[in-house]
Amino acid sequence: xxxxxxxxxxxxxxxxxxxxxxxxxxxxxxxxxxxxxxxxxxxxxxxxxxxxxxxxxxxxxxxxxxxxxxxxxxxxxxxxxxxxxxxxxxxxxxxxxxxxxxxxxxxxxxxxxxxxxxxxxxxxxxxxxxxxxxxxxxxxxxxxxxxxxxxxxxxxxxxxxxxxxxxxxxxxxxxxxxxxxxxxxxxxxxxxxxxxxxxxxxxxxxxxxxxxxxxxxxxxxxxxxxxxxxxxxxxxxxxxxxxxxxxxxxxxxxxxxxxxxxxxxxxxxxxxxxxxxxxxxxxxxxxxxxxxxxxxxxxxxxxxxxxxxxxxxxxxxxxxxxxxxxxxxxxxxxxxxxxxxxxxxxxxxxxxxxxxxxxxxxxxxxxxxxxxxxxxxxxxxxxxxxxxxxxxxxxxxxxxxxxxxxxxxxxxxxxxxxxxxxxxxxxxxxxxxxxxxxxxxxxxxxxxxxxxxxxxxxxxxxxxxxxxxxxxxxxxxxxxxxxxxxxxxxxxxxxxxxxxxxxxxxxxxxxxxxxxxxxxxxxxxxxxxxxxxxxxxxxxxx
Amino acid sequence: xxxxxxxxxxxxxxxxxxxxxxxxxxxxxxxxxxxxxxxxxxxxxxxxxxxxxxxxxxxxxxxxxxxxxxxxxxxxxxxxxxxxxxxxxxxxxxxxxxxxxxxxxxxxxxxxxxxxxxxxxxxxxxxxxxxxxxxxxxxxxxxxx
Ligand code: SF4
Numbered sequence: 174x175x176x177x178x179x180x181x182x183x184x185x186x187x188x189x190x191x192x193x194x195x196x197x198x199x200x201x202x203x204x205x206x207x208x209x210x211x212x213x214x215x216x217x218x219x220x221x222x223x224x225x226x227x228x229x230x231x232x233x234x235x236x237x238x239x240x241x242x243x244x245x246x247x248x249x250x251x252x253x254x255x256x257x258x259x260x261x262x263x264x265x266x267x268x269x270x271x272x273x274x275x276x277x278x279x280x281x282x283x284x285x286x287x288x289x290x291x292x293x294x295x296x297x298x299x300x301x302x303x304x305x306x307x308x309x310x311x312x313x314x315x316x317x318x319x320x321x322x323x324x325x326x327x328x329x330x331x332x333x334x335x336x337x338x339x340x341x342x343x344x345x346x347x348x349x350x351x352x353x354x355x356x357x358x359x360x361x362x363x364x365x366x367x368x369x370x371x372x373x374x375x376x377x378x379x380x381x382x383x384x385x386x387x388x389x390x391x392x393x394x395x396x397x398x399x400x401x402x403x404x405x406x407x408x409x410x411x412x413x414x415x416x417x418x419x420x421x422x423x424x425x426x427x428x429x430x431x432x433x434x435x436x437x438x439x440x441x442x443x444x445x446x447x448x449x450x451x452x453x454x455x456x457x458x459x460x461x462x463x464x465x466x467x468x469x470x471x472x473x474x475x476x477x478x479x480x481x482x483x484x485x486x487x488x489x490x491x492x493x494x495x496x497x498x499x500x501x502x503x504x505x506x507x508x509x510x511x512x513x514x515x516x517x518x519x520x521x522x523x524x525x526x527x528x529x530x531x532x533x534x535x536x537x538x539x540x541x542x543x544x545x546x547x548x549x550x551x552x553x554x555x556x557x558x559x560x561x562x563x564x565x566x567x568x569x570x571x572x573x574x575x576x577x578x579x580x581x582x583x584x585x586x587x588x589x590x591x592x593x594x595x596x597x598x599x600x601x602x603x604x605x606x607x608x609x610x611x612x613x614x615x616x617x618x619x620x621x622x623x624x625x626x627x628x629x630x631x632x633x634x635x636x637x638x639x640x641x642x643x644x645x646x647x648x649x650x651x652x653x654x655x656x657x658x659x660x661x662x663x664x665x666x667x668x669x670x671x672x673x674x675x676x677x678x679x680x681x682x683x684x685x686x687x688x689x690x691x692x693x694x695x696x697x698x699x700x701x702x703x704x705x706x707x708x709x710x711x712x713x714x715x
Numbered sequence: 716x717x718x719x720x721x722x723x724x725x726x727x728x729x730x731x732x733x734x735x736x737x738x739x740x741x742x743x744x745x746x747x748x749x750x751x752x753x754x755x756x757x758x759x760x761x762x763x764x765x766x767x768x769x770x771x772x773x774x775x776x777x778x779x780x781x782x783x784x785x786x787x788x789x790x791x792x793x794x795x796x797x798x799x800x801x802x803x804x805x806x807x808x809x810x811x812x813x814x815x816x817x818x819x820x821x822x823x824x825x826x827x828x829x830x831x832x833x834x835x836x837x838x839x840x841x842x843x844x845x846x847x848x849x850x851x852x853x854x855x856x857x858x859x860x
Pocket of ligand 1: 583627629
């Protein structure tokens with residue numbers, strides 16, 4: 174894992190001092206709220222319905238046990254005892270006082286963490302595959318490249334007042350576990366026939382009110398030029414992205430309006446120019462970073478089999494445990510989605526337990542997933558039973574990864590000032606209602622947003638739910654057929670919306686159509702793609 | 716016209732008449748130009764040798780197009796004064812300096828102490844820009860000044 178050197182530390186320490194100074198100037202009246210707002214946003218501090226929310230960056234979703242422990246302590250000390258893991262592999266606290274924000278940032282800095290660029294119109298925290306370094310199918314560990322992007326994008330002076338926010342993701346496998354093509358820039362690392370590493374660039378994806386799947390704009394950028402290519406992509410956007418309408422300001426609109434070919438032409442021109450500007454970090458810097466992402470000292474000769482006599486444990490292993498590149502090891506995804514619970518929420522005690530598990534069993538490493546769960550990436554199979562028991566005892570033993578209860582939900586009207594409808598209670602009702610049928614239904618990704626901004630990724634759900642306001646009453650539209658994976662697609666609205674009770678029944682009805690019509694081996698999504706919308710419509714409205 | 720409040724150059728203050736980017740190409744004796752956010756800074760590149768002052772207007776500090784314009788001019792070798800005007804605030808100064816600005820004429824004068832603290836804030840920079848500062852990777856690998 175990447176560990177700060179004195180330079181990184183000095184930068185986050187300077188940021189804490191800067192933020193304290195900004196708060197002081199705001200309180201003394203040197204800064205108006207309009208002037209202060211973009212500054213606090215660049216530090217991850219939002220004003221929500223009831224309090225400030227602080228979003229803390231977890232670069233590419235990777236953290237160690239000391240950092241996880243600090244996240245728990247912050248929840249206990251400054252929040253109401255909870256943290257909320259987000260779809261961008263970050264954590265946010267919903268009950269923060271402005272006066273405490275500087276102290277929280279200082280606590281974070283003490284473990285090499287920060288809230289830099291977790292909000293605002295700048296390059297946000299870069300996300301990645303939560304199985305990086307553990308997955309057998311990756312051509313390289315994507316994290317050193319994501320770290321290179323982190324450093325390049327941090328306090329980038331030219332890109333601190335972009336038309337709109339900017340999100341990047343890096344993966345290194347055919348399988349897409351990071352919704353790469355739904356980012357402003359998605360990068361897939363690939364190897365050519367000669368075994369050299371390069372970067373494929375996809376630009377202009379995103380959700381929100383105009384969802385778009387990013388088109389590929391370049392098949393191969395030599396890996397020793399990929400930061401320069403990022404810079405070219407950003408410069409064209411910063412100069413030509415729309416600034417007249419907030420809702421048309423994301424890069425996806427620029428790429429769409431120019432056309433991918435013309436956008437690419439402009440990027441290539443800028444890239445050719447920037448290659449002579451000495452922007453690319455040298456190979457030595459990549460090597461320095463990559464050396465911090467080497468494999469942990471895996472033991473050899475470990476048994477690959479487990480005692481699965483306990484049926485509840487066997488079920489959890491089947492659903493939440495995945496293969497690892499090292500024999501005798503496994504990847505554990507801890508579900509933060511108990512039936513009837515708030516998706517992605519963890520108590521201070523739960524967060525500390527996750528830190529303990531990583532320390533005791535997981536080479537000190539943890540990951541946050543964009544589906545709002547937590548991964549222990551390197552666990553001995555022999556330790557799984559002990560881990561599961563500790564998770565069970567603390568309410569984190571749900572065996573439902575990628576099942577209907579593993580819902581992504583945005584904060585919605587319970588917290589968010591932009592919301593049209595509540596997301597959390599709908600997620601709670603669905604997961605409670607459907608829990609008993611999860612095994613029968615199998616893989617089904619359900620995602621809920623409380624408004625058209627789509628923070629809950631509803632476009633990309635096998636089943637998506639969008640909260641809207643209909644004459645002052647919360648109403649929920651149902652979408653079917655989205656996917657965030659390598660087979661990326663956007664969902665289609667079924668028809669008229671439902672009220673809060675009705676949407677839960679509608680989800681159940683959709684699953685019944687699937688169960689009645691599925692063929693051997695089909696997931697919900699496969700059946701939908703084969704039979705189309707009509708049978709679902711018929712059952713829902715017929 | 717707002718006063719130049721901070722200047723990081725030793726040559727004399729340029730007071731030449733300011734023209735627009737569109738007009739600059741036609742006015743063979745003009746030496747000072749004002750760039751608005753939507754202007755194409757590369758239109759000036761054929762005329763760099765007679766340029767002494769480029770003023771970049773920030774109608775709103777949240778519009779970062781002027782940051783790209785500044786860097787593009789510096790990358791092309793422009794060495795004259797690059798002055799940020801308009802909605803220029805304390806917390807943008809460091810980024811503006813890094814993009815190559817060496818003079819500031821904020822619409823509303825800035826608190827001197829706050830501005831000085833902001834300009835001295837950052838111990839280093841992660842990436843190269845237009846201020847000649849060695850990026851952290853250069854310092855780490857012994858290439859820095
Ligand atoms: S989707 Fe809408 S309601 Fe949900 S968090 Fe985003 S802005 Fe708020």
